[in-house]
Every structure is written in C-alpha cells, then in structure tokens.
Amino acid sequence: MIRVLVLLLVLFCAGLSVDAAEVLQVRSSQLLQVGDHNRTYTVQLTCVDVAAPDEARAVSWLREQLPRRRRVNLRPAGSVDGQLLARVTPIGDELDLSSGLVAAGLASDRCASGLS
Incomplete structure (x- = not known):
C-alpha cells in the first residue's frame, strides 16, 4: 500500500510543469x-x-524555430563578456539550435575543431 502511494506521489510530481x-x-x-x-x-x-553571407538566412531560420514566447531549455557552457553562452533546445525538440544551424548548412561547428 505504501509503495503504491509513493509511486502515485512520484508520478504526480513528475507531471507538474x-x-x-x-x-x-x-x-x-x-x-x-x-x-x-x-x-x-x-x-x-x-x-x-555563422558566415556574414548566411546571417540573414540564419536569423530567419531561428525565427521560424523560435516564435516569440517559445519555451526553451538552456544548457550553460560559460559566459563571454557578461553574456550566457549556452546550448538552447526548444521544449519538445531533441536537437539544440546550434546543431540545427549546422545541419541546415547555415553555420559551422566551432566545437568540432576544439574551439568554444
């Protein structure tokens, strides 16, 4: 009986937003x-x-992926000049935006070459 109550409590808490x-x-x-x-x-x-010639297309791609108020998960990787540096994944998607830009051919992956 106690196990069932604990299981129900865990399932209930997991469902909270x-x-x-x-x-x-x-x-x-x-x-x-x-x-x-x-x-x-x-x-x-x-x-x-992102190379300068691809800037407008990359911004357009990001705006399609991220309509205003779209919720995202942030995985911080550090900071640069007071700005948070992070992997950003829209809630419900598996691919982070950095990888998405690379896959779309709009950016190159700096981390693959050892740079961050």
Missing part, C-alpha cells in the same frame, strides 16, 4: 533575448560560427 526560459527576441544568428518571469538576459548560442 516547470517554468522554462521563454524566447523574447532573436537578436542575431547567435544571440537570443530570453526571460524567466524574474529577469531577461542575452544568451549566445555555443559552438556556432
């Missing part, structure tokens, strides 16, 4: 403005390098 960061704006091919009910901050996508 957790507030994730929400995308407020795609600022460039590598910068996002996100918020989490308490604050807003800039997040730089990690491991991508």
